Amino acid sequence: MRSITVAERRARLARRHRLTGSDRGTDPAGIADSMVALHATDPATVYLSICARSEGLTPADVERALYDDRSLLRMLAMRRTMFVVPVDLVPVLQAAVADALAVKQRRAYGKYLQQVVDGDIDVWLAEVADETHRELLARGSATGAQLSAAIPRLRTQVDTAPGKSYSKPTNITTWVLLILGCDGAIVRGRPGGSWTSSQYTWAPREAWLPEHQPIALEPARTELARRWLRAFGPAPVADLTWWTGWTKTDVRTTLSNLEVTEVDLDGSPGIVLSDDTGPEPEPEPWAALLPALDPTTMGWQSRDWFLGPHAPALFDTNGNAGPSIWVDGRIVGGWAQRADGEIAWRLLEDIGADAKALVDREVERTAAWFGTVRAIPRFRTPLERELTA
Numbered sequence: 001m002r003s004i005t006v007a008e009r010r011a012r013l014a015r016r017h018r019l020t021g022s023d024r025g026t027d028p029a030g031i032a033d034s035m036v037a038l039h040a041t042d043p044a045t046v047y048l049s050i051c052a053r054s055e056g057l058t059p060a061d062v063e064r065a066l067y068d069d070r071s072l073l074r075m076l077a078m079r080r081t082m083f084v085v086p087v088d089l090v091p092v093l094q095a096a097v098a099d100a101l102a103v104k105q106r107r108a109y110g111k112y113l114q115q116v117v118d119g120d121i122d123v124w125l126a127e128v129a130d131e132t133h134r135e136l137l138a139r140g141s142a143t144g145a146q147l148s149a150a151i152p153r154l155r156t157q158v159d160t161a162p163g164k165s166y167s168k169p170t171n172i173t174t175w176v177l178l179i180l181g182c183d184g185a186i187v188r189g190r191p192g193g194s195w196t197s198s199q200y201t202w203a204p205r206e207a208w209l210p211e212h213q214p215i216a217l218e219p220a221r222t223e224l225a226r227r228w229l230r231a232f233g234p235a236p237v238a239d240l241t242w243w244t245g246w247t248k249t250d251v252r253t254t255l256s257n258l259e260v261t262e263v264d265l266d267g268s269p270g271i272v273l274s275d276d277t278g279p280e281p282e283p284e285p286w287a288a289l290l291p292a293l294d295p296t297t298m299g300w301q302s303r304d305w306f307l308g309p310h311a312p313a314l315f316d317t318n319g320n321a322g323p324s325i326w327v328d329g330r331i332v333g334g335w336a337q338r339a340d341g342e343i344a345w346r347l348l349e350d351i352g353a354d355a356k357a358l359v360d361r362e363v364e365r366t367a368a369w370f371g372t373v374r375a376i377p378r379f380r381t382p383l384e385r386e387l388t389a
Helices: 006-016 028-034 043-052 059-067 087-113 121-139 144-150 173-183 217-232 237-244 248-255 353-370 382-388
Strands: 072-076 082-086 186-191 200-204 260-265 268-273 287-290 324-327 330-337 343-347
Touching (some): 028 043, 043 059, 059 072, 087 121, 121 144, 121 173, 287 353
16 A cells, blocks of 8 residues: 655645645636635635745735636535636536535525415525526626625515524525526625635626536536545545545545555555655745635544644634644744734744745735735634734
């Protein structure tokens, strides 16, 4: 059995995730493709993840890719998490993940709608969704508030915690927009404010993206797993199961469609694509400041091989990663942006003078990328809070 050491996994990570100086990209969509998808629950993550992996790009280039060139798209995907993905991957994610999410969310929301809807809830919800879609087609784009004002049934109030002290009735606008987004009928357009804003407009898919041929479920899952293994392999099968949000049975079925090879990961079993078992050359020394929820930090469920003992300082209690400092394939510290724009950072282990100089350079690059923009991570972690206190 081929044995792949931690050092080799770190070398693969460096090149495939475009984190060395010579591997950085100049195209936002190409960078996203290298990572399969970029985490986007926190809007700033997308921009800062591209900053860490690019040369010569600015936030304006990322905005152009998202909203003018439309080579990138924001969509709910794996684990009901928001991602930004290359548009050529959208049909794959739609079939492999999003279609099932839409079914699940309809079922979940339908239970609450029993409080206020008489008759067939599925039919009622489909009618409201269709009316919302038609309103967007007529307008071209709109905010959730504008749609709610125009469509009375979007203002239907539902109590998601009846009888609880924290109960607060809410209207169903967000629910309907989420379902339409999971269906691929509408997309998130340009937000109001800076690149840290999450106040998105919505647009009908027909006006935003070219038509694509639907992909069947099984080949879509196979393609998604192949891309993940290319970017994140070798890895335990459990990591692929966690990342996709599929069942173990789904993952086993999907892997049976791929040529994979079992490998030894320092005493633990893993898999890799069979055409990707060759040795990985040693990369140049490198450092990176990766943002909260960066796709590298969040790419595996088992993280000891790059995280070491630093999880309590750099993750919140729900498993969300905070801003981290990487050197040569491992996390060595954390960073934060203070209110005055300063990038504050702290090493959690000794890395030597040469590596510290590389970190200094990345701190300067990150500060320049922010410019006058200020961003607080959506999920605060202990070290990030300490650095901004």
